[in-house]
């Protein structure tokens with residue numbers, strides 16, 4: 001695999017389960033783009049934790065136990081090698097296709113022309129980081145970003161589990177002074193690890209740090225202004241538009 005026909009075919013195989021992420025605005029969290037009561041500007045989690053990211057761009061909403069959520073678990077934890085490979089190939093194609101079309105939008109959103117460095121959010125413990133190998137492999141394979149991909153973040157092992165933002169959770173393995181960094185992750189649930197990773201990059205001198213994540217996790221029963229999140233999801237267009245992103249510039 002690797003030619004563009006395959007990228008389109010592979011990425012389209014989950015398109016019916018993908019939902020375009022809404023731009024920040026009324027009813028959408030300024031930071032993570034989840035659904036919120038229009039009286040607020042951010043979700044509770046983003047409101048209560050420091051926001052160290054210059055922009056967060058999820059590719060799709062991912063409903064808990066829905067097809068995207070299942071794919072985002074299966075690519076690393078699927079029961080058989082073929083289940084893992086099926087999801088891995090398709091998620092890799094989604095990342096490739098989306099970044100080929102929209103990395104410029106994300107860069108423009110933070111006021112730069114392009115990202116100098118692309119890296120991934122590590123696991124919170126050095127031992128667990130091997131399980132992140134599957135997502136690193138995706139980043140290393142995606143041609144639009146592969147030449148700029150480098151693994152520069154490691155868990156310090158000094159912070160206990162949990163998902164709180166903690167500037168001691170991760171550290172950089174080299175100087176990133178002045179670099180504009182695109183941080184990749186598979187899922188945004190609370191955003192705690194992505195924010196901690198951004199903090200480590202900023203501490204090491206990074207200039208701008210934006211995050212692109214495959215799935216913005218959504219709990220279907222979570223009530224937003226009297227509606228279930230599943231109902232809000234059901235109102236979104238059923239056809240994923242590859243020409244749009246949450247920070248799209250036309």
Ligand SMILES: [Zn+2]
Pocket residue numbers: 029030031032033034042043044045046047
């Ligand atoms: Zn949020």
Ligand SMILES: [Zn+2]
Pocket residue numbers: 101102105106243244245246247248249
């Ligand atoms: Zn765009």
